[in-house]
Amino acid sequence: MATQTLAVWATNLEFDSLPASVVEAAVRSFHNWAGCAIGGSTHPATQIARKTLAAFAGSPTSTILGSVEKTDAQTAALINGISSHVYDYDDTHLATVIHPAGPVASALLAATQHDIAKVGSVDGKAFIVALVAGIEAACKVGLAVYPDHYDVGWHITGTAGSIGAAVAVAKILNLDVQAMQWAIGIAATQVTGLREQFGSMTKSFHPGRAAQNGLLAAMLASNGYDSSLASLEAKRGWANVVSASNRLETVLQGLGSTWETEQNTFKPFPCGIVIHPAIDGAIQIHNETQDQHQNIDAARIQSVHLTVHPLVLELTGKRNPKTGLEAKFSVYHGAAVGLLFGRAGLAQFTDDVATHPTVVHLRDKVDATSDASLRPDEARVRVDFGEGVASEKHVQHAVGSLEAPMTNEQLDAKFVEQCAPVLGEDIAKKSSDHCWLLRDVDDVGAFAFMALS
Amino acid sequence: MATQTLAVWATNLEFDSLPASVVEAAVRSFHNWAGCAIGGSTHPATQIARKTLAAFAGSPTSTILGSVEKTDAQTAALINGISSHVYDYDDTHLATVIHPAGPVASALLAATQHDIAKVGSVDGKAFIVALVAGIEAACKVGLAVYPDHYDVGWHITGTAGSIGAAVAVAKILNLDVQAMQWAIGIAATQVTGLREQFGSMTKSFHPGRAAQNGLLAAMLASNGYDSSLASLEAKRGWANVVSASNRLETVLQGLGSTWETEQNTFKPFPCGIVIHPAIDGAIQIHNETQDQHQNIDAARIQSVHLTVHPLVLELTGKRNPKTGLEAKFSVYHGAAVGLLFGRAGLAQFTDDVATHPTVVHLRDKVDATSDASLRPDEARVRVDFGEGVASEKHVQHAVGSLEAPMTNEQLDAKFVEQCAPVLGEDIAKKSSDHCWLLRDVDDVGAFAFMALS
Structure with missing residues (x-):
C-alpha cells in the first residue's frame, strides 16, 4: 500500500x-x-x-x-x-x-x-x-x-x-x-x-x-x-x-x-556538517578576541584543542589539505579559518586559503580528540594564548542545527x-x-x- | 583495478x-x-x-x-x-x-x-x-x-x-x-x-x-x-x-x-525466454497433428502437461492473462498458441488473442510441473487427445538457444x-x-x- x-x-x-x-x-x-x-x-x-x-x-x-x-x-x-x-x-x-x-x-x-x-x-x-x-x-x-x-x-x-x-x-x-x-x-x-x-x-x-x-x-x-x-x-x-x-x-x-x-x-559553512560545531566555537572565540580591526593575533596562539564527536575525525580528519575541496574535509582547517577570519564561508575554502602560510601555520597548532559522549552537533574548543591565558567554548548545538537554526x-x-x-x-x-x-x-x-x- | x-x-x-x-x-x-x-x-x-x-x-x-x-x-x-x-x-x-x-x-x-x-x-x-x-x-x-x-x-x-x-x-x-x-x-x-x-x-x-x-x-x-x-x-x-x-x-x-x-x-518468440522450450515442443506437436488447413482440432485435446525448469513458473506463471503483455508471462498461453496456431509470433500475443475464447479454453487445459533436473532451455510437452492417444515431445534445447541458434x-x-x-x-x-x-x-x-x- x-x-x-x-x-x-x-x-x-x-x-x-x-x-x-x-x-x-x-x-x-x-x-x-x-x-x-x-x-x-x-x-x-x-x-x-x-x-x-x-x-x-x-x-x-x-x-x-x-x-x-x-x-x-x-x-x-x-x-x-x-x-x-x-x-x-x-x-x-x-x-x-x-x-x-x-x-x-x-x-x-x-x-x-x-x-x-x-x-x-x-x-x-x-x-x-x-x-x-x-x-x-x-x-x-x-x-x-x-x-x-x-x-x-x-x-x-x-x-x-x-x-x-x-x-x-x-x-x-x-x-x-x-x-x-x-x-x-x-x-x-x-x-x-x-x-x-x-x-x-x-x-x-x-x-x-x-x-x-x-x-x-x-x-x-x-x-x-x-x-x-x-x-x-x-x-x-x-x-x-x-x-x-x-x-x-x-x-x-x-x-x-x-x-x-x-x-x-x-x-x-560550505563543508562537511560534522565540522560545524568546531567552527562555531572557533568563531565565537574569534569574536571575543578580535581587535578593533576584526583581526586576531595568530602568533599569540600557542595551541588549539578540539574535543569532537568520533564521526568528525572519521569523515573530516584531513591533516594537511592541499586544495579548497580537501579543506572541506578537514576539521583542523575549519577551526583555523574560524579563529583567523571569524568566518568560514566560500572564501575560506579556496585553494589559495588552503595553502596560505598563515592558515597552514595556525592549522598545524590544532589538534583534536574524539569523545563518544558528545553529540554530533556538539564540540569543545580551547585556545591557549600562553602565559596562562586561555579561552574555551562549549558549543552545545552548532549554528545551523535544528536546535540553533540559521535565522x-x-x-x-x-x-x-x-x-x-x-x-x-x-x-x-x-x-x-x-x-x-x-x-x-x-x-x-x-x-x-x-x-x- | x-x-x-x-x-x-x-x-x-x-x-x-x-x-x-x-x-x-x-x-x-x-x-x-x-x-x-x-x-x-x-x-x-x-x-x-x-x-x-x-x-x-x-x-x-x-x-x-x-x-x-x-x-x-x-x-x-x-x-x-x-x-x-x-x-x-x-x-x-x-x-x-x-x-x-x-x-x-x-x-x-x-x-x-x-x-x-x-x-x-x-x-x-x-x-x-x-x-x-x-x-x-x-x-x-x-x-x-x-x-x-x-x-x-x-x-x-x-x-x-x-x-x-x-x-x-x-x-x-x-x-x-x-x-x-x-x-x-x-x-x-x-x-x-x-x-x-x-x-x-x-x-x-x-x-x-x-x-x-x-x-x-x-x-x-x-x-x-x-x-x-x-x-x-x-x-x-x-x-x-x-x-x-x-x-x-x-x-x-x-x-x-x-x-x-x-x-x-x-x-x-516475443515472450519470456524461459517459455521458449515449451512453445517449441507445442509447435512440434502442432506440426505433426495439423490437418491440411494447418489447423488442429482443439476440442479433441483433453489436457496438456508441461514439465519445465523451476524458473518458468516463477517468472511466467500467469494463469489467466488478460492482455497481450500479460500473455508474455504465461507459459500456459505460450503452449496454447503454439498448439493452436503452430506459431507464437507478435500476432499471438495481442489483447485479442489473450482473451479469445478458443485460446482461453485450451489454455485452461494446460498445467505445468517444475523439475529442477531440467535445464532452462529444456522442456517436456505432453498432449492427451483422449482415448489413450497422446503426443509427447522432449525439447533438449529450445530453438534460439546457443545449441540451436536462429539461422x-x-x-x-x-x-x-x-x-x-x-x-x-x-x-x-x-x-x-x-x-x-x-x-x-x-x-x-x-x-x-x-x-x-
Missing part, C-alpha cells in the same frame, strides 16, 4: 492544510536552494554540464539559475540540481542526510516554467504545496530505508530525491492518484547515486539527475506511460532492492502528521555571499529579498526568470 | 583483433536489434515516450527507428531503447539474461549520428568495434554480479546496460583511458531498473534510459566531467552496492579472450514479421538485407537513416 498511500496523500494535499511553520520552512528551503544554485552556477562542473547538454537542448522554457539563458525543462532540472549541490552548501534533512531541495525544487521549477501552456501560470501557494509534497516524499521514503540504504553505499539524495522530484512535478501537473503512482514507479526505478562518487564532480550530478529522473517520470506518467502501482513496497520494488531493511509502511503512515520539511536545516538574516547573508560574485551585490540582495516573497507570487515561472537569473 | 582494466581494454580494441565469429555475432545482434526497434516503434509505450520527449527535444541529428523523423541523440537513444525491448523480442545473453543490444546499439547509433561533426562519419568497422566493446562491457560486468544482483530484484539489462552503452559511446568518441573511466563511473552511478516493473511499460523504459545514461555519461566525460576512477570495484562502488557478491576482477580478466558477443542469442534466414523472417506492418513488406525485406552489410558501410549514420526509417 505504500505507493498508493503516498500518492493519495500527495494528490489530496492543499495549501490550507499546511501548518504555517511548514510553509515558512518550505520558503526557507527554496531561498537556500536558489542561493546555492546561483552560487554554484559558475563552478566548472556546472559549466561542463551546460556545455555538454547544450548540444541536445530543446525549446528554452526554463531558467538556468544564475544565468539569463533558458533551456528545456529536462536540461534545466539537471543543471540546477548540479549547481545547487556542487559546493556542498545546500540544505540537510539531518535524520537521513538527504539534501532534498536540490532534486525537488530543481525539477519543480523547470516543470513549472515548461508547462505553463498546460496548467497555466503557477502561483506561489501552488508551488509551495508541490514543493512540500516532494520534500516530504523524498524524506519519508529516505527515512524508511535509512540507515541501511546509506550505509551500503547509496547517495540517498539521489535515490530518494528522484522520488521526491516526481511527486512534486506530478503534483504541479495535477495528476490523479493512479498517474501519481506511475510517476513514483518510473522515478523509483532510476536509482541514482553511489557514495563512491563523493569527492568527484559526479557527486553533484546525483541531485541533478534525480531532478531530471523525477521530471521525466511525471511527464511520462501524465501521458499514460504506466508502471507498477506498488513500486515502492513490492517484493522486488524499491525499498526491498535498495536496502536490507525498511520501515516503509510505518513511516508513510506519518505523512501529514509529522512534517520533514520542518526538519530541513541549512549550512552556515532568516543569516540565510540572507549566506545568499548574498554566494550570489554576489555571480549577480553583483545589489542584484544578489534583491534576489534574496524576492525569494522570501515566494508565497505571494502570482507566477512563479516568470518570477524565477526575473529574480534568479 | 576493474574500472581501469575495462577502460584500457576498450580503448585499445581494434577491428583487426576481433575474431570473424565475433564480427558475425555483432552484425546478427545489430540486425536483430534494428528489427525489434522498428517493430516496436508503433507500440503505445514508444508512442507515449515520443510524444512526451518531443516537448524537450533538441537538434534532430539522430534516427528514430521505424520513423522518418529524427530527434536529438539523447532522445533517440531513449526511444530506440524502449522500442527495441517493448515486445520482449530482443536478444538475450543467456548467462546473465541481459538484452545487451538495446542499451548499447541505441546509444551508439544515436551518438554516431550526433557526433559526425566531431569524429567524422563512422564506418561499419568502427561501429562494430564500439558495438562489441559495449556488449562485452555490459555482459562482463553483468556476469560479475550475476545471479545475486538479478535475484535481489535488479533488471540487469538496465543496470549493466548503462555501463555497456557508456563504453560503446566513449569508444566511438575515441576517449582516452581516464575519460573512459569517468564515462564508466558516471554510467555506473545511474543504476536503472527494478524487476518489479516487469509487466508494465516501465520494463522497456529500462534499456532506453540505460542507453541514454551511457550516452550522457560518455558525452560528459568527453568534456572533462570527472568521476571516481574506481567506480566499479571500490568499497562503495557499483559491484559492492548492487550485489551481495561479485567476481569483478576475475571476470574482467577474461576480456578479449572469451567473447560474450558470441554468446548472444535471438528469440524466435540468418530465420532472423530475416523475424525481421520482416516485425517490420512489415511498419515499413511495408518490400521495404522491410530490403532493410533486413541492408543490415547484413553493416561491416562494409562507409557511413553508418547515413546508412541508418536510409535503411532503418
